[in-house]
Amino acid sequence: MGGTFDPIHHGHLVAASEVAQSFDLDEVIFVPTGMPPHKRVVTEAEHRYLMTVIATAANPRFTVSRVDIDRHETTYTIDTLRDLKKARPDADFVFITGADAVAQIFTWKNVQELWDLAHFVAVSRPGHVVSLSDLPEGDVSWLEVPALAISSTDCRSRVERGFPVWYLVPDGVVQYISKHHLYRSTS
Numbered sequence: 150m151g152g153t154f155d156p157i158h159h160g161h162l163v164a165a166s167e168v169a170q171s172f173d174l175d176e177v178i179f180v181p182t183g184m185p186p187h188k189r190v191v192t193e194a195e196h197r198y199l200m201t202v203i204a205t206a207a208n209p210r211f212t213v214s215r216v217d218i219d220r221h222e223t224t225y226t227i228d229t230l231r232d233l234k235k236a237r238p239d240a241d242f243v244f245i246t247g248a249d250a251v252a253q254i255f256t257w258k259n260v261q262e263l264w265d266l267a268h269f270v271a272v273s274r275p276g277h278v279v280s281l282s283d284l285p286e287g288d289v290s291w292l293e294v295p296a297l298a299i300s301s302t303d304c305r306s307r308v309e310r311g312f313p314v315w316y317l318v319p320d321g322v323v324q325y326i327s328k329h330h331l332y333r334s335t336s
């Protein structure tokens with residue numbers, strides 16, 4: 150599952166857990182992006198990576214990869230999948246995306262090559278509707294997951310305004326944000 154994870158929240162974790170169960174996956178690899186192509190300036194990669202490690206530590210099927218943050222360039226999923234495939238040539242990959250991300254997939258780099266490298270699973274997300282007929286049949290599956298109306302944008306905004314993010318993100322991530330003064334207007 151690729152994402153900016155700025156910060157990682159329970160919407161990401163529920164989506165990953167549901168896809169792992171439904172598609173009988175051995176492992177879910179969370180891949181924090183380096184520099185995402187379509188996004189604002191994001192928090193330092195090491196902070197996003199460490200929050201992802203903290204959030205996933207308790208689940209034996211969850212791991213975190215540094216492939217995107219160690220490439221030190223704009224992150225494209227084509228490169229993520231090529232690097233993962235190089236490291237695990239025998240693995241069959243499933244790339245997990247939310248409804249909002251998959252709706253943009255035809256703007257992604259080398260999109261036609263992506264289908265050869267992984268099967269894509271798009272999960273439902275509150276506030277986002279996707280027309281399944283726009284997605285290539287056989288290459289993208291759809292999965293309804295428990296609706297959690299949580300976004301990283303809202304988490305950042307809440308911290309900035311002094312509102313709690315307890316129960317929106319894992320406890321360790323709340324503590325990490327506080328310890329490193331992330332998302333405060335002065336940080």
Ligand SMILES: Nc1ncnc2c1ncn2[C@@H]1O[C@H](COP(=O)(O)OP(=O)(O)OP(=O)(O)O)[C@@H](O)[C@H]1O
Binds near residue numbers: 249251
């Ligand atoms: N609440 C959610 N339910 C289902 N999927 C989600 C949810 N939040 C994020 N995702 C999916 O997880 C992936 C990574 O998301 P990302 O790290 O950009 O989080 P985000 O909450 O969308 O961040 P931001 O608000 O900063 O754009 C994307 O494919 C996104 O669609």
Ligand SMILES: O=C(O)c1ccc[n+]([C@@H]2O[C@H](COP(=O)([O-])O)[C@@H](O)[C@H]2O)c1
Binds near residue numbers: 152182185
């Ligand atoms: O490959 C691309 O062109 C591309 C463009 C936008 C997003 N992505 C990937 O989609 C995933 C979710 O991205 P985001 O920006 O919603 O966190 C993440 O793994 C990104 O690298 C990939």
